[in-house]
Amino acid sequence: MTYTAKRRVLLVGLALFTLWPLLHIYLVIHFNLSAWKLAGWGMYATPRPSFSGIAVFGRRPGGQFEEVRSAPPAWQALASQFLERQRWLGQLIRPTQLAGWFRQEMPELADFRIVVYSPTLDRQSGMIVVRQFTYDYLGSEPVR
């Protein structure tokens, strides 16, 4: 490869390297992506995300949402995996695999609601508050 070509490749690379943190900041603000990861250089810019909790609610046709309390170990492993990824990727990922699992294992339930509880430091008050993210998987819609 000639020097000119190499220079061109590097200039494009450096432009991307310079612009990526701006997009990263946008994703942190709008999609709750963690500032700590993915080369946005925001380590220690926000509190390091702590571990979140998760709850699943199911609804029979015509009924109310009720929490599904008896989750087998296989599901818990899936949930932990999801929470670890969600901790860093925020709303860029959805618990689709979990919903799919429930739809397969509990066909008697028509709708599912997965709620993720995420403790976070509130900037205004300086208190730890719990943010709640809700994902609905309704009816016979394909799980996406």
Add this chain to the structure above:
Amino acid sequence: MAKKRQPRVTWADRALAYLDGDDPATELSKVRAFQWIFVLIVCSEYWARATPKSNDLGLNYWVALSLISALGAATFLRRWGRLAFVGLAIAQTVRIWNDFPGGGNHSYLELLLCLVCAFLDVAKSQERALFLRTVRWMTCVVFFFAGVQKLVHGYYFRGELLAYSIGIEAFKPVLELLLPHDDYVRLSHYHLKAGDGPYLVSSALILALSNATYLFEMGLVPLLVWRRTRQFAVVSGLLFLFGIEMAAREFFFGLIYINMLLLFIERDVNRRLVGVFAAVLACMLLVRFKVLPEVIFY
């Protein structure tokens, strides 16, 4: 005889040219020293992560370690050096893939530096100049956006992030020194649980330090670019990093970053520091292998 065509000088080249400023006699030795130190850090990190406590290589670690060590050694050879950097870049990619999305930011920096080392032949003066410009630009970007992120997310204005950091074991000794006693006692009682807080501090010193952090990170960049202030910027950048690492203990990131900062110095000062880096890394490995007393670092 046909005249060799010179590449067109663009505005990007002119902008990057502000980062020039090297002693031609020691330029090559400076770049080589940078690469040696960099490889020592990358390889040591793989070893440090292979201890029983932190084995998260995602591969059978003996195979991985042998391979990484062989690649690291090969980067020191003129003939195979760039190819070995390709190998290290592949290893880094596998590591990032296995850890995704939890891998640290320095893993990405290491990957990119491996690629730059593989891509450019630093024995050629034109490519060496491009190498220096590239690494220096990357250093400026990392410093600048570290500050911008702190400013944008707003956890430094009232010292919230520093107060919250009391939940991180490595920060405690430094915060005990800096915080007023009452604040330290109050914050120590929180466990980062819902309802805990307020994570605010009353000390003017802490507020000043907190706000100075992002101002320094952003403000350092023009000082690094301007040649008259570059030496001063390198020294203050190093002191700043030492200060940060006293609390954060992100030693691998810190060492990579110190190595990048040293590249801004006109002469090959870093060559004289290769041994120091090697000694520090050896101590870190001995700590991980429990030969030396435990010190928290990441």
